[in-house]
Structure formats: structure tokens, C-alpha cells
Amino acid sequence: MEKIEAADSLKRVFSLPTLVIYGVGDILGAGIYAVVGKIAGLSGALVWASFLVAMSVAALTALSYAELGSRLPFSGGVAIFVQRAFRTEWLSVIVGWLMFCTCVVSMAVISKAFAGYLFKFAPIFPEWLVILALFSGLAFINFRGMQESSSLNIFCTTLEVSGLLIVILVSVLFLSGGGSAGNAAATATATSGDIGWIAIFQGAALAFYAFIGFEDIVNVAEEVKNPERNVPRAVLLSLGIAGVIYVLVSWLAAQVLDPAALSASGAPLLDVVLRAQPNFPGVIFTFIALFAVLNTALLNFITASRLLFGMSRDGLLPAWLSKLHAIRATPYRTIVVILPIAIFLALSVPLQFLAGTTATLILTMFCLVNLSLLIIKRREGNADGFQVPAIIPVLALLSNLVLIAFASRESHILATALAGVGFILVFVRNAFMKRSAT
Structure with a gap:
């Protein structure tokens, strides 16, 4: 009987179009469907301005990611960038841990949102059962491989974009038809006069959560055809497409619904659609x-x-996590590790201020990414592929720090707590490695 050898590399399945779809789907996702109302509560009718500021900040860091993704087209993303620049394992582990936290905690919260939407039309299923079924299905798709995951992503992204196009279409028809739109517009105009730049930047700090996702493109670089060329293009195209949709949807939403009503809504875009077209x-x-x-x-x-897989293969985590499945060529062991953690968080932990905390963590990591690019460019000089001038990561770093300053106090506290757990894990890891060496 012929022995099946373990796969030693990931399959390259992404072309530029499918990678852009992957990125757009990752950015659009749950963010705009959930947080636009909360942002309206901060910046009122100027919610679109908060999205525009957040997109501008994200675009600067996206340019840094585009060059780093071209220079280092490997799984592991931000942890690999920081390791290459600072050559300090503990810092790379911390960054990888924080990125891992944002992904897994976001999975848990999203699963609760999924269960909540489903419960409106199928109240017979308890939340815990829906969450278990959802994660089991996602784990199976992830295990099957990127080809299957990409196919589902294309389908879901098509639906996501269609939903936002519905919001745009019914809102434009509603506003162009007059009627009660004038009241909403008048209220919005009056409200915007009371909104200052502080409120806009506070909204932008939260709106940044909706742009999270473009950085995930570099984590699948080893599954991309011609990554040095396609990864930078996909990062910039994905962010540009999502940003234009966000600004337009947020502006229309604040015209159709009074910002106060938008802020109080648990399903803001659904309420916008039903206000604009009650028969929908x-x-x-x-x-x-x-x-x-x-x-x-x-x-x-x-x-x-993929983050755990890349860090393990680079020696930042136990080598056990870097094994690929012999047939599917997927990092199945990391899937097994993530699944119970996400389920536990979803079933047992209240995740208040998650969006703000996630944005704060991401912005902190983006600061390190931009510092990494500056160090790498100075140490290694120019390289083949996509390049940006040094002023870009400098401006990106400063803009990231500004948004962190405008994040809520609770977000700062939760982000600091998660970072503290990461430092404890690094201490335990280093102690274990020293004991093993002796």
C-alpha cells in the first residue's frame, strides 16, 4: 500500500479577480451591516465623513501592506513583517497573538449576530445549537481547502454587495421621490451643524472596524498566483471598492433615517430599506x-x-501547528485549536465594546506594520515589486495614532487587557523553551 506523504506547501488557487473578491468580501462583511448606526450616534448626519476619514487612514496603511505583501508573500502576515524588521521573537508572538484575538473574538460575536438574525424567522432553534452548527460548518469548509472556501466567499460576497446595492437603490428612489424624505434631510442638516471634528474622529475610530479585512489578503499570499504582483493590487482595489460603497451607503442612510433613529436601531440597514420602501x-x-x-x-x-500556521512554521509557535493535511493541504491542526476557543467565547463571554476594541488592536498592530516597513526599507533598500515612498508609512503611523487617541476609554482598557494576556503567554513560552533547552 502506497504511503501518503504530508503536503509541504499550500495550493495556489487565487487569481487577481478572486483575490479582490476575497478582500472585498472580508472588508464589507458584517461591519457596515452592524456599526453604521452606532457611528451615526457619534457623528450624526456626518457619519459619511467618519467613514471617509477611516478610509483615508486605512488607505495609507494599505499602501504599506501592499509593499510588504510584495516583499514578503508568506502566510503569517503582520507577525512575519514584525519579525523581519525587529528580529525579536517575543514581539512577533505578541503581534500574532493580538491579531489572533481580533479574529477569534470577532468570530464569536459574528456567530451571535448570525443566531440573532436567524432567531427572528426561526425561533425554534436555541442560540447554542445555531452557534455549534455554524462553527462546525465553517470548520468543515476551511478544512476542505481554499478552493471551497473561495467559492463560498464569492457567493456570500455577491449577496453582501447586492444587499448594499438594494440600500443604495431604494434610498435614491425614496429621496428623489420627495415625500417624507425632506423631513429626514432637514433633521440631518440641523444635526450636522452641531457636530464637530472631535465627533467625526470618534466616529472614524469606530468606523475603522468596518474597514478591517484588507490586511487579511497578505495572510493567504502563499495561495495566490504571482503574489508579488497580485497581492498589492488586490489590497488597494479591495479597499477602494469597499470604501466607495461605505461612504455612499452611510450618507444615504443618514438621509433616509434620522441619525438618532439610525443609532437606536438594532438592524440599521434593514430599517433604512423598510423606511425607504415599506413594501420590500x-x-x-x-x-x-x-x-x-x-x-x-x-x-x-x-x-x-493561516496566521497560526505561518507563525508555527517560522518557529514562533510549536511546530505541531505547522503540519498540513496529507490530502487537503490545509492547516487542519490550527483549525482544531481555533474551533473550541471560538465556541467557548461565543457561548460564555459578553463581548461589549468589541468593535471599538478590535479597531484599537488593529490600529496598534498597524503602527507596528508601518514601523516595520520603515525599518526594512532603510536596512534592505528598494526591492523588486510594488514600492511606496517612505513618507507613506510615516503618515500612516501618525494617522493610526490619532484614531487610537479618539477611541473610547473602554476600548483602551479591553485592548490593554488582551495585550497583557499576550505578554503572560510570551513569558510562559520563553520559560518553557529555556527549561527544554536545559
């Missing part, structure tokens, strides 16, 4: 929102598993 079947839009949420959970799962 709400179940259809809810179905779309379910798949938008599902897509984000899937992509977070993929990112977390």
Missing part, C-alpha cells in the same frame, strides 16, 4: 445579512488558521 420583503434583506455575517466569520476563521 424584510425576510429577503435579513437573508442577505445572514450571509454577509457568515462570510465575515468564514474569512476570520481562514485568517486565524
Whole structure:
């Protein structure tokens, strides 16, 4: 009987179009469907300005990611960048840990949102059963391989975009038809006069959560055809497409619904659609929102598993995690590790201020990414592939620090606590390695 050898490399299945779809699906996802109302509560009718500021900050860091993704097209993403620049294992482990936290905690929260949407139309299923079924299905798809995951992502992304196009279409028709739109617009105009730059930047600090996802593209670089060329292009195209949609949807939403009503809504875009077109079947839009949420959970799962795989292969985590399945060529052991953690968080932990905390963690890591690019460019000089001038990572670093300063106090506290857990893990890891060496 012929022995099946373990696979030693990931399959390259992404072309530029499918990688852009992957990135757009990761960015759009659950963010805009959930946080636009909360941002309206901070910046009122100027919610679109908060999204524009957040997109500008994200674009600067995206340019840094584009060069780093071209220079270092390996799984592991930010942890690999920091390791290459600082050559300090403990810092790379900390960064990898924080990135892992954002993915897994986001998976847990998204699963709760999925269960909540489903419960509106199928209240017979308890939350715990829906969460278990959702994660089991996502784990199976992730295990099967990137080809299957990419196919589901394309389907979900198509639904996500169609849902946002529905919001745009019914809102434009509603506003162009007059009627009660004038009241909403008048209220919005009056509200915007009371909104200052502080409120806009506070909204931008939260809106940044909706842009999270473009950085995940570099985590699948080893599964991309011609990554030195396609990864930078996909990062910039994905962010640009998602950003234009966000700004337009947020502006229209604040015109159709009073910002106060938008802020109080648990399903803001659904309420916008029903206000603009009361006869629109709400179940259809809810179905779309379910798949938008599902897509984000899937992509977070993929990112977390590839992150652990890349860090393990580079010696930052136990080598046991770097084994690929002999037939599927997927990092199945990392999937097994992530699954119970995500389920535990979803079933037992209240995740308040998650969006703000996640954005704060991501912005902190982006600071390190931009510092890494500056160090690598100075040490190694220019390289073949995509290049940006040194002023870009400098501006990106400064803008990241500004948004961190405008994040809520609770977000700062939770982000610090998660970082503290990471330092404890690094201490335990180093102590174990010293004991093993002796």
C-alpha cells in the first residue's frame, strides 16, 4: 500500500479577480451591516465623513501592506513583517497573538449576530445549537481547502454587495421621490451643524472596524498566483471598492433615517430599506445579512488558521501547528485549536465594546506594520515589486495614532487587557523553551 506523504506547501488557487473578491468580501462583511448606526450616534448626519476619514487612514496603511505583501508573500502576515524588521521573537508572538484575538473574538460575536438574525424567522432553534452548527460548518469548509472556501466567499460576497446595492437603490428612489424624505434631510442638516471634528474622529475610530479585512489578503499570499504582483493590487482595489460603497451607503442612510433613529436601531440597514420602501420583503434583506455575517466569520476563521500556521512554521509557535493535511493541504491542526476557543467565547463571554476594541488592536498592530516597513526599507533598500515612498508609512503611523487617541476609554482598557494576556503567554513560552533547552 502506497504511503501518503504530508503536503509541504499550500495550493495556489487565487487569481487577481478572486483575490479582490476575497478582500472585498472580508472588508464589507458584517461591519457596515452592524456599526453604521452606532457611528451615526457619534457623528450624526456626518457619519459619511467618519467613514471617509477611516478610509483615508486605512488607505495609507494599505499602501504599506501592499509593499510588504510584495516583499514578503508568506502566510503569517503582520507577525512575519514584525519579525523581519525587529528580529525579536517575543514581539512577533505578541503581534500574532493580538491579531489572533481580533479574529477569534470577532468570530464569536459574528456567530451571535448570525443566531440573532436567524432567531427572528426561526425561533425554534436555541442560540447554542445555531452557534455549534455554524462553527462546525465553517470548520468543515476551511478544512476542505481554499478552493471551497473561495467559492463560498464569492457567493456570500455577491449577496453582501447586492444587499448594499438594494440600500443604495431604494434610498435614491425614496429621496428623489420627495415625500417624507425632506423631513429626514432637514433633521440631518440641523444635526450636522452641531457636530464637530472631535465627533467625526470618534466616529472614524469606530468606523475603522468596518474597514478591517484588507490586511487579511497578505495572510493567504502563499495561495495566490504571482503574489508579488497580485497581492498589492488586490489590497488597494479591495479597499477602494469597499470604501466607495461605505461612504455612499452611510450618507444615504443618514438621509433616509434620522441619525438618532439610525443609532437606536438594532438592524440599521434593514430599517433604512423598510423606511425607504415599506413594501420590500424584510425576510429577503435579513437573508442577505445572514450571509454577509457568515462570510465575515468564514474569512476570520481562514485568517486565524493561516496566521497560526505561518507563525508555527517560522518557529514562533510549536511546530505541531505547522503540519498540513496529507490530502487537503490545509492547516487542519490550527483549525482544531481555533474551533473550541471560538465556541467557548461565543457561548460564555459578553463581548461589549468589541468593535471599538478590535479597531484599537488593529490600529496598534498597524503602527507596528508601518514601523516595520520603515525599518526594512532603510536596512534592505528598494526591492523588486510594488514600492511606496517612505513618507507613506510615516503618515500612516501618525494617522493610526490619532484614531487610537479618539477611541473610547473602554476600548483602551479591553485592548490593554488582551495585550497583557499576550505578554503572560510570551513569558510562559520563553520559560518553557529555556527549561527544554536545559
